[in-house]
Amino acid sequence: MSSDxxxxxxxxTHGDHGGAGHGTIRDYLIGFVLSVILTAIPFWxxxxxxxxxxxxxxxxxxxxxxxxxxxxxxxxxxxxxxEGGWTMIALIFTxxxxxxTMTGSLWVMYHLNANMMPMPMPADARVMP
Amino acid sequence: MTMDTTVQHAPAGFYDLDxxxxxxxxxxxxxxxxxxxxxxxxxxxxxxxxxxxxxxxxAGPSPRDLFELPLxxxxxxxxxxxxxxxxxxxxxxxxxxxxxxRAWLVVTALFGLAFLSIxxxxxxxxxxxxxxxxxxxxxxxxxxxxxxHGLHVTFxxxxxxxxxxQVGQRGLIPANQRRLMCLSLFWHFLDVIWIGVFTFVxxxxxxx
Numbered sequence: 001m002s003s004d005x006x007x008x009x010x011x012x013t014h015g016d017h018g019g020a021g022h023g024t025i026r027d028y029l030i031g032f033v034l035s036v037i038l039t040a041i042p043f044w045x046x047x048x049x050x051x052x053x054x055x056x057x058x059x060x061x062x063x064x065x066x067x068x069x070x071x072x073x074x075x076x077x078x079x080x081x082x083e084g085g086w087t088m089i090a091l092i093f094t095x096x097x098x099x100x101t102m103t104g105s106l107w108v109m110y111h112l113n114a115n116m117m118p119m120p121m122p123a124d125a126r127v128m129p
Numbered sequence: 130m131t132m133d134t135t136v137q138h139a140p141a142g143f144y145d146l147d148x149x150x151x152x153x154x155x156x157x158x159x160x161x162x163x164x165x166x167x168x169x170x171x172x173x174x175x176x177x178x179x180x181x182x183x184x185x186x187x188a189g190p191s192p193r194d195l196f197e198l199p200l201x202x203x204x205x206x207x208x209x210x211x212x213x214x215x216x217x218x219x220x221x222x223x224x225x226x227x228x229x230x231r232a233w234l235v236v237t238a239l240f241g242l243a244f245l246s247i248x249x250x251x252x253x254x255x256x257x258x259x260x261x262x263x264x265x266x267x268x269x270x271x272x273x274x275x276x277x278h279g280l281h282v283t284f285x286x287x288x289x290x291x292x293x294x295q296v297g298q299r300g301l302i303p304a305n306q307r308r309l310m311c312l313s314l315f316w317h318f319l320d321v322i323w324i325g326v327f328t329f330v331x332x333x334x335x336x337x
Contacts, residue, residue, distance in 0.1 A: 028216035064328035105177035
């Protein structure tokens, strides 16, 4: 926020504790334009389907990750300094828990499905003993 | 650092009397951020649920049969527009222009309302054609995940309307600025969650 002159008139609600960041109009516009691009491309990829399913899926997920980062930086004004670094630490902790939850659930349930469903089709199930 | 008053080796009756000024609400932003992180965990669990159950159609309709991408794109656009207009409201607030702040908040609320209306239209359409939450595990997970996000947007709208009234009555006092900054985090956070929803549910659903 080095170029943040607008915040000078801002009342001192958080003192010099290094409060939440402020955006400038430039930040918001950059974030918006990037978001539009990063939204339009995955929708186009899925609607027009210029690529095979596999690469399309990977690209779509990749664009989502980039767009989330863009939102974090330009809209939520995340940086390592706000609130003395505690917002970043809270975020990192949350991301670790999220990663454990997601991969753990998928891993366990994938194997559960693999172990419990040897009969893929109901039609086959009828002829089986 | 209010917890520096350790008792060890300190003479009896030592207190941090010279504590520097903590303005009212000085820790609100961090506290609200931690609330948002806990909210993030709720959504993580719902996403994990959807990831696990999203393929269990129970011989019912699949995402490919149900979802209309143009509608999802329109919804995404509404939420993205509301994000940038909320940003303009924050800029107006930083400039001390309460009228402009309220005007941008109204615009944000309208975009939010449009998002919610489109989502409710989609839900009623799905329920009308029989794709109810009871139909399959996939639809249960879908309605829970997207519905929870929709509920958050609803409460965000209530908050925005509250702030329009509050700023109108009290002006941009420090307390209102703090509330607007919390609401800013909340609103942009909901947009971040929606990125996950449209990618994971709608776009990946079409590839399933």
